[in-house]
Amino acid sequence: MKFNSQLLKELVSIYGPSGNEKFIRDYIETEIKNYVDEIITDDLGNLIARKKGNGNKIMIAAHMDQIGLMVTDIDDDGFLRFTNIGGISPYITLSQQVVFENGTIGVISAEPIEDISKLKLSNMYIDIGTNNKEETEKIVDIGDICVYKSDYNENDNVVFTKSLDDRVGCFVAIESIKQIENNVNDLYFVFTVQEEVGLRGAKTAAYRIDPDIGIAIDVTGSGDTPKAKTFAIGLNKGTAIKVKDNSILTHPKLRQFMIGVAKENNISYQLEVLEYGGTDSGAIHLTKEGVPSGVISIPTRYVHSTIEMASKNDIINSIKLLSKMLEDNIKL
Ligand code: CO
Ligand code: ZN
Numbered sequence: 001m002k003f004n005s006q007l008l009k010e011l012v013s014i015y016g017p018s019g020n021e022k023f024i025r026d027y028i029e030t031e032i033k034n035y036v037d038e039i040i041t042d043d044l045g046n047l048i049a050r051k052k053g054n055g056n057k058i059m060i061a062a063h064m065d066q067i068g069l070m071v072t073d074i075d076d077d078g079f080l081r082f083t084n085i086g087g088i089s090p091y092i093t094l095s096q097q098v099v100f101e102n103g104t105i106g107v108i109s110a111e112p113i114e115d116i117s118k119l120k121l122s123n124m125y126i127d128i129g130t131n132n133k134e135e136t137e138k139i140v141d142i143g144d145i146c147v148y149k150s151d152y153n154e155n156d157n158v159v160f161t162k163s164l165d166d167r168v169g170c171f172v173a174i175e176s177i178k179q180i181e182n183n184v185n186d187l188y189f190v191f192t193v194q195e196e197v198g199l200r201g202a203k204t205a206a207y208r209i210d211p212d213i214g215i216a217i218d219v220t221g222s223g224d225t226p227k228a229k230t231f232a233i234g235l236n237k238g239t240a241i242k243v244k245d246n247s248i249l250t251h252p253k254l255r256q257f258m259i260g261v262a263k264e265n266n267i268s269y270q271l272e273v274l275e276y277g278g279t280d281s282g283a284i285h286l287t288k289e290g291v292p293s294g295v296i297s298i299p300t301r302y303v304h305s306t307i308e309m310a311s312k313n314d315i316i317n318s319i320k321l322l323s324k325m326l327e328d329n330i331k332l
Helices: 006-012 022-035 134-141 163-177 198-211 252-262 311-325
Strands: 038-041 047-051 057-063 068-074 080-085 097-100 105-110 124-129 145-147 158-161 184-194 213-220 239-244 269-273 293-299 308-311
Touching: 006 022, 006 158, 006 163, 006 184, 022 038, 022 047, 022 163, 038 213, 047 198, 057 163, 057 198, 057 311, 068 134, 134 269, 158 163, 158 184, 163 184, 163 213, 163 293, 163 308, 184 198, 198 239, 213 311, 239 252, 252 293, 252 311, 269 293, 308 311
Parallel strands: 057 184, 057 213, 213 293, 239 269
Antiparallel strands: 038 047, 047 184, 068 080, 068 145, 080 124, 097 105, 097 145, 105 124, 158 308, 239 293, 293 308
């Protein structure tokens, strides 16, 4: 399988913080519409694409939204104060460039601080290079959201880019949609909204679809960097089959099914026990009377930073695992 760098590069570069997923949704819709039987956007903004089958209903979720910074105030000199949309670290954010939907560029800085460990988002500001409040108000409003600005790069092993969380999950889902033929199961691929602010799109989409089984595709962390906290996940060691995070305990039969598919097809995999965080499957599995659910994770370094890193081999193995699972007849 060839690694489609161009597609991933485009996916990570499109503006789409939580609640503002229109551009990324339009892009994905154009990319997949010829490969699915039905495609709709629901009232919250989730893109739901169906590949019809006669077997169990399977919901596959990857979130389209990315983290961002929302403007809360504009001062007399034209500087912007902000709050976080999703998990934003003050240390990672300091001195970074950001970009708004209308293309306005800003740089993040902080009030003078003696003890850097006391750095908080509330002491930081965005400077968009205007002279005063009036000038700022012409281009940025309260409630506008900016996202990190950084370049996409890759070498033979890895990609370096912002927003792998979770555009790489969208990438895996899109590449699977293109490959899968003659599926037995009734497949609902959902590109969800507002995951980063609490799995909101996945919750309403799961209610609508009422699936028999749920699978989320998302990034996870890694424990393979210097003095990292013990975590048996590393880059280039395979796709990760989640056992648990803070939002879900993967249904044991589904986990066994996933492991079986990986073994049968010689797909390298690792088992993931994450002691924090959650994914869309956390919302899906609690729908109605309960939906057995699991997660395919892409091991990723520096999650929620301006340059996240993942292994191309792991991404390809994730596509293979998802495609092979969905071509099989999933019955638990
Ligand atoms: Co995230
Ligand atoms: Zn995510």
